Amino acid sequence: MAKEPTLGQASRGMAVATLAARATGFLRIVVIAAALGMGTELLDNYNVANTLPNAVYELVVGGAMASVVVPLLVRASLSEPDDGVEYAQRLLTLMVYGLSLVTLVALLAAPLLIDLLAPGFTAAQRSQALVFSRFFLPQILFYGVSATAGAVLNIRGRFTAPMWAPLCNNVVLIAVGLIYLVIWPTVGTGDLTTGQTLLLALGTTAGVFAQMALVLYYLMRSGFPLRARWNPRGLAVRRIGRLGAWVLISVVAGQVLLAMATRAASLSGPGGVTAYQSAYAIFQVPFAVIAVSVMTAMLPRLSRSAAQLDHAQVVEDLSRTLRVAAVAMAPIAVAMITLGRPLAALLFEHGRSVASTVSLLGAVVTVFGFTLLPFTGYSIMVRGFYALQDTKTPALISAGVATIGVAGCAGAIWLLPRADIVLGVPAAYAIAYSAGLLVSAALLRRRLGRIDGRRLIATHLRTLGAAAISAACAILATRALTPVVGNGWTASLTVLAAAGAAGIVGYVAAGLLLRLTELRQVGNVAAAGMPRT
Template sequence: MKLLRSTLLFSALTFLSRLSGYARDMVQAHVFGASGLTDAFVVAYRIPNFLRRIFAEGAFAQAFVPVFSAARQSGDRQALRHLLDRVAGTLCAVVLVVTVIGVICAPWLVNVFAPGYAGDPVRHAAAGDMLRITFPYLFFISMVALAGGVLNSFQRFAVPALTPILHNLAVIAAALWLAPLLEVPVYALAWGVFAAGAIQLLVQVPALARLGLVPRPRLGFADPGVRRVLRLMGPAVLSASVSQVNLLVGTAFASLLVAGSQTWLYLADRLLEFPIGMFGVALGTVLLPTLSRRSAAGDGEGFRRSIDWGVRVMMLLALPAAAGLVVLAGPICATLYQHGRFTPEDTAMTALALSALCVGLPGFMLGKVLAPGFFARQDTRTPMRAAVIVVVVNIALLFAVVLPLRNAGVATAHVGIALSTGLCGLLHASLLGWWLYRRNIYRPGAETVRLLLWLLLACAAMVCVLLGARQLVGDWTALPLLWRLVHLAWVILVGGLVYAAVLLLAGVRFRQLREPPSD
């Protein structure tokens, strides 16, 4: 039950973080709406955020945690500190160089990631200015990720899970109090991101100090442990960041569409990140150190059972989340975003993007469980192969679907970007699962297959009830905010109860979610 307790703790803390994230999005939508300048901020935020997945909790974490866990398993405290100091110093040096280059080359980066801004000097200049402000966030958050990897390896999940709340509060404060003081108010969001990175780093220090593992950065490119991390990190750069690569490619294509498209996609993605962050990332974060320890100990059967447990838990959560978000996309977007300058049309456009993205939600979440099956074995090349295939397929779909829609003047062309991203999420999880199966690393047990059938039946029942409830409420956008919140709360509650009731009637019990002991 240790894995389940840790996952529930991480999920509960992440839930608080996501609530503050939605408060941030609501404030942003209310104060700034969806416009060309908010699109420019999305670009300025997405670029360092994408690199964060490489240098922070993405490729770096997937490479660092198994190596750090193996060093910890040896019991040599001095060697552990030596590895941490050298990794910290090397990561710090690399990210600092990348940050400086990013700040200097901001206008050229905008040309690459938002080619549609070439003919719009206002958006291009705003995106470049804000990118110079947000890029140092990469340095701060990379150090935060290093600290989080250390804490997670010691089963200390609270501080890393709660830290994002500070990010959201900093951006909210900037939007409410700094924006009115600036000549271009939307620049406040960029300054909020900068401040958030520094604050998040500072709160990690006491937690590391309690473990006696505050890093003393030293350059260590020649250190064997550092070189091992770097070798693993190379292929993991793409494999751990596949969804972000696709989102970044989608952002570039969206820059060619009507103003507001990037904001609609960004807000839809933020809603999708709720179940992914609360359940997918939580479970993957908790599972990776456990799988790494079992791999180092040669416990193949325990390794397989842990993945199978993760798949069962993930399916239990991912399938109803995807179905519910598709059915309730409009009501959710209207409740969270339709205030101030965010119009009913913006709500409809965001809801369409959310429904399309949710097609891939089970794939996005299962990938968080299946990928650690490779990373824990210090195999980053296989996930890289899957990622390369997925990115190529995504780009092909965007050229085949989005550009024709854009050339035809279709206002909802951004939905093609969202659907392509969702389909590629399913493809990514399918490739990872197939390669684990073919190598006999993981094969789902009979109990997992039976559970899947009951989950699909429960989801079908839930969808029928949600559709009926939505029809009963009527036009969500015409309701006052308070009534939107009330109706959304009872509809979600009823849908969840129906889902749980069907599973209970089918004989699904809590004990099926317990992690089986390894032999």
């Protein structure tokens, strides 16, 4: 087996690759929106069809990859005389013919899947989305092979290479969007020609294929022989299924909520699906970059304490993680709530985008801002259960969260005006994850005896006070500048820069006055999470 890189080398490479992939991923969303038109039926149709392969893949195998498949690969690499090479070959082969069958079934069921996700589509929209889906659904196989090959690379000490693969996909999609804009700069967004359809459909799937090809290339470069082994004996397929059962419940719950949210957004009229999905992408960026960094830096210690049955230290580590994450995420939530509209305009008011949909997107971003803190807290609490080697409890909690979220989306459909249904989706998320956070806290308290409740409540109250001051500063700056700078890209950039700076200054000043000591810890954790040589 290849020599494993040092922790510093691996983390440095992964940090660079992750940052590049996320930056280009967001640029891809912006370019495709400019090319197809934010608020157009075309972009809604494209996005719904492109959601299908990801949803099906996650349901079938995605959720079990890290929690089940990787540990089995590691065990085989340690126990087998060939370092688990033959086991990995059998697993890759199983993925190929298993996911090929899944892809075939998904292609046959494509009309039902479109109807499930987008009941609000017209007949013309459904037809166009169905055409796109026929090209997109083979991505299920590409995602599966890419993820499995990446897992094999990881156990062979190659951590960075798989993380560059999404960058390859993003670059291809950005090129597709730019080519579309260059070749058809003045065409509308109605019916597509054959050339336009093929460029978008084949180009999108080519990006995922390129992602898979890059991972396989790096796998071969690592010395792993790519060879089909069609006999699945020795894979312990039943054990894989048994170990992944609770994980599957969590994944199914998440996908049910995603499907219901997309259904609700589709009923909000043209641009509803795109506004929801784009706002959700904006919502995920700070969580991935900031909250995950905090958890990555602090939760290994939590896991070690749990393994040593030191529950007092588990409580201390969990409390600190929750407090630092809340303090780090609060100003981002304030920015989303107060600056959603100029942020949406800056990112998406380009090309063929419809101004009314960009404005709607800004409103959805604002509501998603109220979800950021409870979602972050819930995610940390769930990792507390995983550190205690408990997968059943978080699976059941996630099912409850999904149930509340689905009910909230249904309530939005029944109670809100059609144009506002999409605003009810992030509100449903906020309610669902707040409930999940409270239930998780109660169950962890029963499990551990205490969860440092007084200090958590005190810190969150101080954080909310500092956030309120921050919001007031940002709102005052926005109201003062907007009449002066007007509208447009440069105006949005000016408002974002000035109001964002005012909000940060207000947050830090209020935090210091309120003795929010975790402000310093945020900087310490960030430094601790930086790669070291």
